Amino acid sequence: MATGSNYDSDVQMFVQRPREIDLAHLRFLRWLAVRGSLEHEPAGQPYGVYALTDVLSARTDAVRAGVAPARPTYSD
Numbered sequence: 001m002a003t004g005s006n007y008d009s010d011v012q013m014f015v016q017r018p019r020e021i022d023l024a025h026l027r028f029l030r031w032l033a034v035r036g037s038l039e040h041e042p043a044g045q046p047y048g049v050y051a052l053t054d055v056l057s058a059r060t061d062a063v064r065a066g067v068a069p070a071r072p073t074y075s076d
Helices: 023-034 049-065
Strands: none
Touching: none
């Protein structure tokens, strides 16, 4: 097969190669979930590396704008 193929001979199947995380897409999905615009409520509070990045960027943007950063509120 061609070298650019998505076939992994170690597991003998086609696989999806890793790609970069789209933070804007993750923020948009969280925004939809918090507002109840998805099929179901959020399973819980955001956590992990990407949630921390989102909170830090929101606070940085607020500080740059001269606004006191608000704590995010999520429904349980």
